[in-house]
Amino acid sequence: xxxxxxxxxxxxxxxxxxxxxxxxxxxxxxxxxxxxxxxxxxxxxxxxxxxxxxxxxxxxxxxxxxxxxxxxxxxxxxxxxxxxxxxxxxxxxxxxxxxxxxxxxxxxxxxxxxxxxxxxxxxxxxxxxxxxxxxxxxxxxxxxxxxxxxxxxxxxxxxxxxxxxxxxxxxxxxxxxxxxxxxxxxxxxxxxxxxxxxxxxxxxxxxxxxxxxxxxxxxxxxxxxxxxxxxxxxxxxxxxxxxxxxxxxxxxxxxxxx
Numbered sequence: 001x002x003x004x005x006x007x008x009x010x011x012x013x014x015x016x017x018x019x020x021x022x023x024x025x026x027x028x029x030x031x032x033x034x035x036x037x038x039x040x041x042x043x044x045x046x047x048x049x050x051x052x053x054x055x056x057x058x059x060x061x062x063x064x065x066x067x068x069x070x071x072x073x074x075x076x077x078x079x080x081x082x083x084x085x086x087x088x089x090x091x092x093x094x095x096x097x098x099x100x101x102x103x104x105x106x107x108x109x110x111x112x113x114x115x116x117x118x119x120x121x122x123x124x125x126x127x128x129x130x131x132x133x134x135x136x137x138x139x140x141x142x143x144x145x146x147x148x149x150x151x152x153x154x155x156x157x158x159x160x161x162x163x164x165x166x167x168x169x170x171x172x173x174x175x176x177x178x179x180x181x182x183x184x185x186x187x188x189x190x191x192x193x194x195x196x197x198x199x200x201x202x203x204x205x206x207x208x209x210x211x212x213x214x215x216x217x218x219x220x221x222x223x224x225x226x227x228x229x230x231x232x233x234x235x236x237x238x239x240x241x242x243x244x245x246x247x248x249x250x251x252x253x254x255x256x257x258x
Contacts, residue, residue, distance in 0.1 A: 002217035005030040005226075006208075007066035009057040012040030012147045013236050014180030015072030016227075018094075018201045020243045022070075023225070025202075026209060030223025031244075032064050036255070038230035041144040042075045043112020043178070050079045050114065056255040058084070058091070060228070067217055068092065070208050072201075074111060074177050078118040092208040094179070096124040098200040104173035106133045108195070110163070110188075111177035113138040121177050137166045143180040149235040152187050159184070160191045171195050183239075228253045 008019045012035050019033050034057050036042075042050050054076045061069050068090045071077045077093030085091045100107060109121045116138040125134055139162045145155055163169055173196045176182055182199050189197070212218055225248045227240045232252040240248050 001220050002067050002212070003030075003219045003221050003223060004065060004067040005032040005223060007061035007064065007069040008033045008072050009054075009061060009069065009076070010035050010073040010179060011042035011053075011075060012037045012143070012180065013233075013239055014143065014146070014178060014183065016239050016243060017179050017182040017199075018070060018072035018204060021201045021205045022209075023244060025205060026218070028222045029219045031225045032061060032066055032228070033226070034060055034228045034230075034253075035236065036230050037147065037233060037236060040147050041112065042073070043114045043143055044140055045114070047079055047114075050075060051081070051084070053255070054080050054084065058087075060253075060255065062087070062089075068208060068212060070204065072179050072204075074115045074179065078115055078120045090208070090211050092204070092211065094177075095200050095204040095207050096120060097207075098175065098198045098203045100125065100128075100130075100132075100175070100198060101173050101196050102130075104132065104171075104196065106135065106168075106171045106173075108135045108137050108163070108166070108168035108171035108174040108192075109177055110137050110139060110142075110168075110174050110181060112143055113140050115177055121175060125175075135166055135168045135171060137163055137168050139163070139178070142184070143178055146180045146184050147235070149233070152184075155184055156187045156191055159187060163191060168192075173198055176200070224249060226251065230255055
């Protein structure tokens with residue numbers, strides 16, 4: 001038994017989609033979340049900036065004495081070096097093992113430019129085999145638009161413009177390789193009506209909790225869920241209260257480099 005909180009970090013509000021899965025499947029676990037909403041989006045930033053900002057958030061969570069950290073951000077997961085994961089507690093990145101429909105012949109990988117540049121999802125899908133046409137689709141503006149709470153009709157136009165530029169509108173399946181994108185799933189379904197969407201959040205949570213189970217570190221006493229943002233916005237407050245209830249605590253903080 002280990003009643004310490006689980007730390008979850010993201011470049012903004014997208015990581016709340018991973019925290020929500022954790023909360024639904026393991027309600028006894030308490031969460032300390034940090035979203036760098038003041039400097040979002042990360043996907044268009046330099047590798048140096050992404051690593052620096054991510055180190056600040058990891059340090060913040062370690063100081064909160066969490067028992068594990070989940071990197072609920074693909075851009076961070078696939079940009080930071082291997083040494084970033086070397087801590088006295090588990091540091092778990094977004095999983096590459098979300099199942100892809102067997103019949104899907106064309107698969108679009110929807111992600112930020114930084115994540116696409118890593119080519120990690122494409123290489124993983126190639127490694128598991130199958131005669132598939134893999135389309136890497138960098139979306140430079142979508143995460144930021146979701147973060148700002150763009151009107152759904154405008155968001156649909158933006159998504160259609162960026163996705164159609166890579167010939168991916170009619171893909172059989174689309175991997176949501178940015179944790180912001182599930183927040184706009186209804187919009188994406190209208191833009192890509194023939195597509196099955198794959199969300200890695202659940203398999204990421206399963207991998208993380210399997211690690212805690214193996215070490216007998218599951219919590220037995222529900223604790224408080226605390227959500228820190230470097231800039232608290234109306235949309236971040238709405239999402240937290242909607243996903244985690246009115247008792248969830250929200251606080252605005254500053255990080256070292258801000």
